[in-house]
Amino acid sequence: MAEFAMSGPAALSGRKMRNGVRGIFAAVLLSLLFIQPHNARADEDVFAGLATTQFNTIASSVDQIAQQGGPRALPVLRALADRKLFATREGDGLFIRTDSGWEDARSGASATPDEETLRPVRVNNRVRLAVAAAEAELELVSGTPAERQASAMLFYQRHDPAMLPAIDKALSKTDDVTLKNTLQDARAAALLSPGAPVSDAQAQQQAVAKLKAAGGLDARGVLAQASTSEALDPATRKAAEAAVSSIDFKLKLWGFGQDAFYGLSLGSVLLLAAMGLAITFGVMGVINMAHGELMMIGAYTTWLTQKAVLSVAPALGSFSLVLAIPAAFLVCGALGIVIERGLIRFLYGRPLETLLATWGLSLILQQVIRSLFGPTNVAVTTPPWLSGSFHLGGIEVTIDRLAIMIFAVVVMAGLMLVLRRTPLGLEMRAVTQNRRMAALMGIRTARVDALTFGLGSGIAGLAGVAVSQIDNVSPNLGQSYIIDSFLVVVFGGVGNLWGTLAAAATLGVGGKALEPLVGAVSGKILLLVLVILYIQRHPRGMFPLRGRGVES
Amino acid sequence: MNASLSFRGASVTAVIVVLLTGIMAIASLLPASSPVQVSPFIMTLAGKYLAYAMLALAVDLVWGFAGILTLGHAAFFALGGYAMGMYLVREIGARGVYGNADLPDFMVFLSWKSLPWYWWGSDHFPMALVLMLVVPAALAGLFGWLAFRSRVSGVYLSIITQALTYALMLAFFQNGFGFGGNNGLTDFKDILGFDLHSPYTRAGMLFVSGLILAGALLAARYVVGGRFGSLLIAVRDAESRTRFLGYRPEQVKLLVWVFSAVIAAIGGALYVIQVGIINPGEFAPANSIEAVIWVAVGGRGTLSGAVVGAILVNLGKTLFTAWLPEMWLYGLGALFMATTLFLPQGLMGLMHHMPKKRPSEVTPEVTNPEGGEA
Amino acid sequence: MSTEPLLELSHVSVTFDGFRAINDLSLSLAPGEMRAIIGPNGAGKTTMMDIITGKTRPDTGVVRFREHDLTKLDEPAIARMGIGRKFQKPTVFEELTVRDNLLLSLKGLRSPFSLLFAKETAEETARIDGLLRTIRLGRDASRQAGGLSHGQKQWLEIGMLLGQEPDLLLVDEPVAGMTDAETMETADLLREINQTRSVVVVEHDMEFVRALDVKVTVLHEGSVLAEGELDQVSNDPRVIEVYLGR
Incomplete structure (x- = not known):
C-alpha cells in the first residue's frame, strides 16, 4: 500500500513549484509594465543582457526578449533552458550549440566561434522560471499547437487579470476550438480574479458559468475566491458559491x-x-x-x-x-x-x-x-x-x-x-x-x-x-x-476463477475505500476482520460449489 | 496402548519438568565459581523455552486432538504477554525515563495526558491475571464460536487464524493503539516487589514456570484422557459422524479451543516476565507456524512431544543462530519438510515405534481441499 | 398400527446447481414399519437420507417426524429426537476402541461440559456389554476400531446406532461388500431391530431386500416411481424399464 503514498508528496512539490512560478510570473509582468516605454526602441539589443554574468540582468533580458518576440526569441530561450547557450568571455557574442556545431544566437546563422573563449550562460532558478514564463507567452502566439495549448493552460492556472489583453489578442488570432476554449476559461478566470477591470454582472455570471462548466481544482479556487470577493456583483457571488458546490460534487465523484x-x-x-x-x-x-x-x-x-x-x-x-x-x-x-x-x-x-x-x-x-x-x-x-x-x-x-x-x-x-x-x-x-x-x-x-x-x-x-x-x-x-492472496482465493470461493477475480477486485477497491475513512493500517485491519467474518458466514466464499459430496 | 493414548506419558514429562527446573533453580543460586552454576543467560533461555513449551502444548491440544491446524496461536500467547506486560510496565512507576508515576514512558512520549480506559486497574497484579485469562479466552471464544458454528474447517480455518494474528499484529504496531507500538513494552523492573534481575527472582520464576507447565500438562492430559477426549478424537476424525450421534462438534471444538488459548496466554505471560520484553513481532504469523513445527517435531497428539519439540527446536535455534546464523533458515526449512515427509509421528512416534499406515506416495482421492483433515 | 405416520415427506424438492436431485418427493412411514428403498444410481436415495437427517436442507417441502418439522432442525437436534443413521461407507471412529465407540454412542450425555467430568456408570457398562453381544464383537471390545474388518465395522456402526436407542433407523446400503453369509445375518439383525423400532433401508442387493420381506419403494430421478411388495414392484414395466435401460 505504501506505493500509493508517494503520489502525495510528489503532487505537493508540484503544487509548490507552480505557486513559485506564479509569483515569479507576476513579478515579470510587473516589470514588463515598467519597461514598456523602453521597448519602443526596436533597435535595442535585448539579447545583450544574456551575455552578462549577473542573474538579475539575465532574467530581465529574458523578460525583454519575451516582450519583443521575434523569430529568434524562442530558440534562444530554449537554448538557455537547455544550457546550450554560450557567451564569449569578452564582449557580448552569443552562440547556440547545435548537434552539428554552432550558430549565432541573434541571427541563427551557423558560426564557428573560438570555443576556447566561450562559457555557458549561467542559469539559476530565477532565470529558469523567467524563461519558463517567457516561453509560455511566446508559445501562445508562435508555438506549435501543442505548445500554444500548454501555455493557454498556464494562463488559465495563473488567471492574472493583467494578462487579459494578451489573452484577448491570442483569442482573436486563433480558430482552434480547444485552444479557444482554454483561452476563454483563462479569460473567465482572470475576469473573476482580484484586480480585474470592472465588468458588468452579466459578463461576470457568464464567466462563472464558463468556469463551472470547466470544473477542476483551478476553477474551484477562482470561484471560491470570487464568492467572497467584494469587488463582484452579489448575484455573481451567489452564483460562484453554487458553482463551487457543484464543482465539489463533481470532484468528489472523480475522487x-x-x-x-x-x-x-x-x-x-x-x-x-x-x-x-x-x-x-x-x-x-x-x-x-x-x-x-x-x-x-x-x-x-x-x-x-x-x-x-x-x-x-x-x-x-x-x-x-x-x-x-x-x-x-x-x-x-x-x-x-x-x-x-x-x-x-x-x-x-x-x-x-x-x-x-x-x-x-x-x-x-x-x-x-x-x-x-x-x-x-x-x-x-x-x-x-x-x-x-x-x-x-x-x-x-x-x-x-x-x-x-x-x-x-x-x-x-x-x-x-x-x-x-x-x-x-x-x-x-x-x-x-x-x-x-x-x-x-x-x-x-x-x-x-x-x-x-x-x-x-x-x-x-x-x-x-x-x-x-x-x-x-x-x-x-x-x-x-x-496472506492477502490466500484470502482472495478463499473469499472468492475455491476452484472458481471468476470468484477469484471478483474477490480481488472487491478487496482491492474495498481496501482503498476504507483507507481515507480510517487510515491505511486500520483500513487493512478492518478489511481483514470483515473478510474473516464473511468467511465465517459463508465458509465456501462468494461463489461456492454446491452439490452432494461437496459438503462432506 | 494404541496411538490415541500415547499422551499417557504426559505425567512423567510433568514430573521431569518440575525436577529439572527445580535443580536448575537451585544450581543458579550457587556461587559463580562453582562448576555446576547455571548462568543468568541460561536461566533466561530456559524460561523462554518453558514459555514456548506452553504455546506448543496449546497448539498440540487443538491440532493433535481436535484436528484444527492453528496458524494464529501466537496471537493468544502475545495477548497473555501483553496483559502481563501492562502490569510490569506499571510496576516501573516513577523509575521510568520520564519519571512519571502514573503513565508508562511511551505514553508520556506520545504526550498522552491520562491512561486509556483499557489500562484501568493494570497496576494490580490480580488484574493482570484476569486480563491474561479473560482477554485471550474471550477472543478465542468469539472467533471459535463464529468459525466452528459455520463449520469453517481445514485449511480455511488455518488461513483465517493466520489472518487474525496478522490483523492483531498490524493493530499492535500502531502507536495509537496504546500498547507501545513498535517497541512494545519493556524495561521492566520488578514483579510483586521482587527485583526481576535478582538471581532469586529468576530462580523462583523458573521453578514457578516449571510447576505451571507441569500443571498444564496434567490438565491437558485430563481433558484429552476421559470421555471428552474420546469425543474430541471422534470429532477430529469423523466430525460429521458425531453430529448424527447427536453431538455438537462445534461446542466440543470451542471448549478445547478456548482452553488451549488460555494455556497459550499463560505461556505468553511467563515469557514476558522472564524474557523482559513483549512487542508486536510476537504476533507475526511466522511465529505461529513455527510453534506448529515444534509440535510436529515432537510428535502431534502426544502432549509430551509438544514440550520436547518446543525445547529441542528452540535449543537448535539458539545454537544455530549463534554459530551459523545464515544456516538457521535452511535448517528450519529443512526441518519442516523432513518432519512432514519422513517423521509424521514426530520424535515421540519414533520412541514408541508405532507403525502407522503412511504410504510414501498417496494419490489425492479427495479433490475437495477441506475434505481430509491431516 | 395407528393411522398417524411416524415419518412423512411431502412434496420435497432440492436442486444442486440446476440438477434436481429430489423432485416433489412424497413418502410416508408408519410407526414400527420397515421399508426398503431401491432405485438406480442417482435416483436420490442418499440425498433423501441427507434431507431427513438435516444434512441437506430442501428447497421446498416439509419433512414431518411425529409433530416436528425436520427441515427446521440441524443434524444433532434430529439425532437427539430419535433418528439414527448408518452411512453407506462404514464410519466408525477408527482411533478409538470398539468399546469407546459404543460408549460415545450411548443415549444420554451430549454436552461437552458434562462429558468433561463424566465417569462411566455400571448401567452404561452393562449396556455396552449387551451391545457387544448383539453385534458379536465381545472379543474385540478393546481393539482399535480401525483394525476391524469391513463387515465388523458395519456391525459396529449398527451397534452404535442401537446405542443411540433411536425410534427410527436409516440404514444406507448395509450389506455392501459383505459375504453372502454376512448379508443374511444382517437381514436377520435388521428384522430383529424392527421388532422395537422403525427402519428405512436403502439397498441395491435384491437378494437382501427379498430376505427382508417388507414393503418396497422405488425411487427414480428424485421421486417415487412405484411402491408395494417386491414381486409386485419388480413386475412393474416402468421399474423394469428404469432398471434395464431403454
Whole structure:
C-alpha cells in the first residue's frame, strides 16, 4: 500500500513549484509594465543582457526578449533552458550549440566561434522560471499547437487579470476550438480574479458559468475566491458559491473514480498473486505457502533479465521487461514442477502437512535468494514506455498501474483459455473431477499434476514481474502477499476463477475505500476482520460449489 | 496402548519438568565459581523455552486432538504477554525515563495526558491475571464460536487464524493503539516487589514456570484422557459422524479451543516476565507456524512431544543462530519438510515405534481441499 | 398400527446447481414399519437420507417426524429426537476402541461440559456389554476400531446406532461388500431391530431386500416411481424399464 503514498508528496512539490512560478510570473509582468516605454526602441539589443554574468540582468533580458518576440526569441530561450547557450568571455557574442556545431544566437546563422573563449550562460532558478514564463507567452502566439495549448493552460492556472489583453489578442488570432476554449476559461478566470477591470454582472455570471462548466481544482479556487470577493456583483457571488458546490460534487465523484482506479490496480495485483494459487489450491487442493516466494523469484528473474539485456544489447534495454515475462514464467514454472515432483506429490491428501512442508520450503527459498543477491532491495527499473501518467477526466491514470491491470486481465484470459481450450486443460479438469477414471482413460495423472503445479507456479512468476514494477524487490517480497492472496482465493470461493477475480477486485477497491475513512493500517485491519467474518458466514466464499459430496 | 493414548506419558514429562527446573533453580543460586552454576543467560533461555513449551502444548491440544491446524496461536500467547506486560510496565512507576508515576514512558512520549480506559486497574497484579485469562479466552471464544458454528474447517480455518494474528499484529504496531507500538513494552523492573534481575527472582520464576507447565500438562492430559477426549478424537476424525450421534462438534471444538488459548496466554505471560520484553513481532504469523513445527517435531497428539519439540527446536535455534546464523533458515526449512515427509509421528512416534499406515506416495482421492483433515 | 405416520415427506424438492436431485418427493412411514428403498444410481436415495437427517436442507417441502418439522432442525437436534443413521461407507471412529465407540454412542450425555467430568456408570457398562453381544464383537471390545474388518465395522456402526436407542433407523446400503453369509445375518439383525423400532433401508442387493420381506419403494430421478411388495414392484414395466435401460 505504501506505493500509493508517494503520489502525495510528489503532487505537493508540484503544487509548490507552480505557486513559485506564479509569483515569479507576476513579478515579470510587473516589470514588463515598467519597461514598456523602453521597448519602443526596436533597435535595442535585448539579447545583450544574456551575455552578462549577473542573474538579475539575465532574467530581465529574458523578460525583454519575451516582450519583443521575434523569430529568434524562442530558440534562444530554449537554448538557455537547455544550457546550450554560450557567451564569449569578452564582449557580448552569443552562440547556440547545435548537434552539428554552432550558430549565432541573434541571427541563427551557423558560426564557428573560438570555443576556447566561450562559457555557458549561467542559469539559476530565477532565470529558469523567467524563461519558463517567457516561453509560455511566446508559445501562445508562435508555438506549435501543442505548445500554444500548454501555455493557454498556464494562463488559465495563473488567471492574472493583467494578462487579459494578451489573452484577448491570442483569442482573436486563433480558430482552434480547444485552444479557444482554454483561452476563454483563462479569460473567465482572470475576469473573476482580484484586480480585474470592472465588468458588468452579466459578463461576470457568464464567466462563472464558463468556469463551472470547466470544473477542476483551478476553477474551484477562482470561484471560491470570487464568492467572497467584494469587488463582484452579489448575484455573481451567489452564483460562484453554487458553482463551487457543484464543482465539489463533481470532484468528489472523480475522487471516487480515482479511488476506484487505485483499488482496481491493487486488485489486479492481488488477482495476479491469487490466480496461481487458484490453480494449485483451487484445482489441486494443494496449499502452497511458498507461492509468495515464487512471485519473489519471478521478480528477481525480471531484475536479472534486465541486467543481462543491458550487458548484451543495451539498445534493447527498455524492452527487457517484455523478455522478462516469458523468462519468469519458465523459471518459476520449472521450479514449480521440481517442487511438485520433489515434495508435494508425497503429501497429496494431507493438505495441512503440505502447508507446513511448503512453508519450510518458502524459508529455504528466501534464504537462497538472500545468500545469492543479498538481503537488501534490488533496483528493477521501469522502462520509459511504462512511466508517466495521463488524465482521464478527473482521474490520473498512471501507466504502469494501467499496464498491470491489462496484464492481469490478459493473464486471466490466457489461463481460462488454457483450462478450457487445450488438451492440458481438459486433462487437468478430468483429473480434478475423477482421478481414477482419468487414469483409467490413459491420462498420465502424475504428469498432469506436475504440469498443473508448474502452470500455477509460472503464473506466480508472472505476478512477480508485475509486482517488480510497483513494489520493492527483496527476499521478503513474497511474505507480504501470501496472506492477502490466500484470502482472495478463499473469499472468492475455491476452484472458481471468476470468484477469484471478483474477490480481488472487491478487496482491492474495498481496501482503498476504507483507507481515507480510517487510515491505511486500520483500513487493512478492518478489511481483514470483515473478510474473516464473511468467511465465517459463508465458509465456501462468494461463489461456492454446491452439490452432494461437496459438503462432506 | 494404541496411538490415541500415547499422551499417557504426559505425567512423567510433568514430573521431569518440575525436577529439572527445580535443580536448575537451585544450581543458579550457587556461587559463580562453582562448576555446576547455571548462568543468568541460561536461566533466561530456559524460561523462554518453558514459555514456548506452553504455546506448543496449546497448539498440540487443538491440532493433535481436535484436528484444527492453528496458524494464529501466537496471537493468544502475545495477548497473555501483553496483559502481563501492562502490569510490569506499571510496576516501573516513577523509575521510568520520564519519571512519571502514573503513565508508562511511551505514553508520556506520545504526550498522552491520562491512561486509556483499557489500562484501568493494570497496576494490580490480580488484574493482570484476569486480563491474561479473560482477554485471550474471550477472543478465542468469539472467533471459535463464529468459525466452528459455520463449520469453517481445514485449511480455511488455518488461513483465517493466520489472518487474525496478522490483523492483531498490524493493530499492535500502531502507536495509537496504546500498547507501545513498535517497541512494545519493556524495561521492566520488578514483579510483586521482587527485583526481576535478582538471581532469586529468576530462580523462583523458573521453578514457578516449571510447576505451571507441569500443571498444564496434567490438565491437558485430563481433558484429552476421559470421555471428552474420546469425543474430541471422534470429532477430529469423523466430525460429521458425531453430529448424527447427536453431538455438537462445534461446542466440543470451542471448549478445547478456548482452553488451549488460555494455556497459550499463560505461556505468553511467563515469557514476558522472564524474557523482559513483549512487542508486536510476537504476533507475526511466522511465529505461529513455527510453534506448529515444534509440535510436529515432537510428535502431534502426544502432549509430551509438544514440550520436547518446543525445547529441542528452540535449543537448535539458539545454537544455530549463534554459530551459523545464515544456516538457521535452511535448517528450519529443512526441518519442516523432513518432519512432514519422513517423521509424521514426530520424535515421540519414533520412541514408541508405532507403525502407522503412511504410504510414501498417496494419490489425492479427495479433490475437495477441506475434505481430509491431516 | 395407528393411522398417524411416524415419518412423512411431502412434496420435497432440492436442486444442486440446476440438477434436481429430489423432485416433489412424497413418502410416508408408519410407526414400527420397515421399508426398503431401491432405485438406480442417482435416483436420490442418499440425498433423501441427507434431507431427513438435516444434512441437506430442501428447497421446498416439509419433512414431518411425529409433530416436528425436520427441515427446521440441524443434524444433532434430529439425532437427539430419535433418528439414527448408518452411512453407506462404514464410519466408525477408527482411533478409538470398539468399546469407546459404543460408549460415545450411548443415549444420554451430549454436552461437552458434562462429558468433561463424566465417569462411566455400571448401567452404561452393562449396556455396552449387551451391545457387544448383539453385534458379536465381545472379543474385540478393546481393539482399535480401525483394525476391524469391513463387515465388523458395519456391525459396529449398527451397534452404535442401537446405542443411540433411536425410534427410527436409516440404514444406507448395509450389506455392501459383505459375504453372502454376512448379508443374511444382517437381514436377520435388521428384522430383529424392527421388532422395537422403525427402519428405512436403502439397498441395491435384491437378494437382501427379498430376505427382508417388507414393503418396497422405488425411487427414480428424485421421486417415487412405484411402491408395494417386491414381486409386485419388480413386475412393474416402468421399474423394469428404469432398471434395464431403454
